[in-house]
Amino acid sequence: MPNSSSGRRRSTWSSIADVDDLLRERWRRADCRTDWAHCGREWDAVVVELRRGLDALDALRLGRHRGYPVLADYLTNRLYVMVDPGTGSVCRDVPGVRVLSTGSQVLVPVSGAGTAAAHWVSAPRGSRLVDSGKLVGALLRSVDAEQAVAS
Numbered sequence: 001m002p003n004s005s006s007g008r009r010r011s012t013w014s015s016i017a018d019v020d021d022l023l024r025e026r027w028r029r030a031d032c033r034t035d036w037a038h039c040g041r042e043w044d045a046v047v048v049e050l051r052r053g054l055d056a057l058d059a060l061r062l063g064r065h066r067g068y069p070v071l072a073d074y075l076t077n078r079l080y081v082m083v084d085p086g087t088g089s090v091c092r093d094v095p096g097v098r099v100l101s102t103g104s105q106v107l108v109p110v111s112g113a114g115t116a117a118a119h120w121v122s123a124p125r126g127s128r129l130v131d132s133g134k135l136v137g138a139l140l141r142s143v144d145a146e147q148a149v150a151s
Contacts, residue, residue: 011064013054016121019074027119032112040102043069043129044088045080047098048139053079054121056138057130067125071108074116080106082124083132090132094139 039045048056050072062068069082080100083091088099100106107118114120 013057013062013064013070013121014051016064016072017051017054019116023113023119026113027115030112030114032115033110034107034115034118035110036105037108039100039104039106040085042085043082044085044132045071045100045104045106046083046088046091046130046132046135047100048079048081048094049096050074050077050079052096052139052142053081056135056142057081059138059141060130060134062130064122066122067128068122068130069120069124069128070122070130071106072119072121073107074119076117079121081130081135083135084129087132091136091139094136095143097139 046053053070057064057068057070071080071082072078073080086101088101091097092099109115109118109120
């Protein structure tokens with residue numbers, strides 16, 4: 001979808017589902033370091049299949065460059081969407097979703113461009129987190145759409 005002010009394509013979440021050669025090169029050349037971050041303190045992590053999660057974020061119309069912490073693990077094809085601590089549980093009953101909260105950890109980049117196993121597709125800035133209630137709605141709508149197509 002062209003951006004009327006610049007003529008460029010709008011930057012969507014789903015446009016980053018596939019790893020390109022430029023990203024592979026950034027990982028190869030960067031001095032990357034990862035570490036474990038505890039869930040349930042600053043955020044809960046809602047874990048979903050990569051493309052499905054990106055499509056849900058597109059449906060919510062959240063700007064990719066607005067600082068919502070969203071992490072991709074391209075090796076396992078998973079997306080980690082960070083939501084307010086204690087609120088991830090609203091997503092527990094969504095098929096195909098796992099919630100990481102108190103007692104869980106997630107691998108995050110702490111320097112460089114990240115890695116294939118821990119790459120910020122939207123690096124955290126400030127205290128902005130994805131609203132878990134809106135996220136669960138978008139994920140449930142995607143389940144309903146998949147079921148409608150299958151029947």
